[in-house]
Amino acid sequence: MVSEGHTIGLHTYSHQYNQLYGSVKALLADEDKAFQTIYAASGVSPTVFRFPGGSINRYTGVGYQPFIAEMLRRGFVYYDWNVTADTTSP
Incomplete structure (x- = not known):
């Protein structure tokens, strides 16, 4: 993929919302593992x-800004969508 010019990005390792968004530390640990x-x-x-x-979802109990701020501080750029459709629910 890389040799074809594709960008490889992070989307976490586990994708377990309740664990990831329990704290900024939990999200960062999972992102580090994926990295x-x-x-x-x-x-x-x-x-x-x-x-x-x-970036804005019902799982970020402490609010989404701390998660965004820390990833930006680490030099990452995040991509998002601009529609809230809650399509991740079963």
Whole structure:
């Protein structure tokens, strides 16, 4: 994929909303695991990510700004959508 010019980004390792959004520390630990896995497999250091469920979702009990701020502080760019459709619910 990389040799074809595709960008590899993060979207967490586990994708378990309730665990990820329990705290900023939990999200960062999961993102770090995803980062290391991608780097080990590809040699690529991802710089983009997308929050599972979007940056604004019902799982971020402490509010979404701390999650966004920390990922931006670490040099990541996040991609999101601009429609709230709650399509992640079964």
